[in-house]
Amino acid sequence: xxxxxxxxxxxxxxxxxxxxxxxxxxxxxxxxxxxxxxxxxxxxxxxxxxxxxxxxxxxxxxxxxxxxxxxxxxxxxxxxxxxxxxxxxxxxxxxxxxxxxxxxxxxxxxxxxxxxxxxxxxxxxxxxxxxxxxxxxxxxxx
Numbered sequence: 471x472x473x474x475x476x477x478x479x480x481x482x483x484x485x486x487x488x489x490x491x492x493x494x495x496x497x498x499x500x501x502x503x504x505x506x507x508x509x510x511x512x513x514x515x516x517x518x519x520x521x522x523x524x525x526x527x528x529x530x531x532x533x534x535x536x537x538x539x540x541x542x543x544x545x546x547x548x549x550x551x552x553x554x555x556x557x558x559x560x561x562x563x564x565x566x567x568x569x570x571x572x573x574x575x576x577x578x579x580x581x582x583x584x585x586x587x588x589x590x591x592x593x594x595x596x597x598x599x600x601x602x603x604x605x606x607x608x609x610x611x612x
Contacts, residue, residue, distance in 0.1 A: 529591075
């Protein structure tokens with residue numbers, strides 16, 4: 471029986487066997503000298519502050535969502551740029567006008583979030599410092 475997916479299944483099986491083998495071998499062959507420094511939590515080379523349960527500002531999540539949104543939208547420019555010559559040969563200037571409209575909408579969104587203060591970290595840092603000085607948490611201040 472010569473199934474077209476058989477080579478892929480064999481490759482997945484070989485990869486699973488090798489990865490399990492190397493994990494088991496590293497457990498037995500590798501040196502084990504745990505120290506407090508090796509067992510501590512590592513966060514980008516900086517000692518962690520606070521606990522894992524601490525609250526983060528909503529501003530942090532808002533900036534992350536905005537970054538992902540604009541990053542994903544920018545990714546759409548690459549396939550369009552690759553296919554632009556073929557698209558323009560068939561449709562004339564229409565693809566260029568559509569992309570200009572798309573970029574204009576992105577810029578409108580960018581200016582909107584800029585005017586709303588989403589990208590201004592200084593206001594949020596000042597508010598956080600004030601709350602820390604006064605001993606108020608975000609629930610009491612809101």
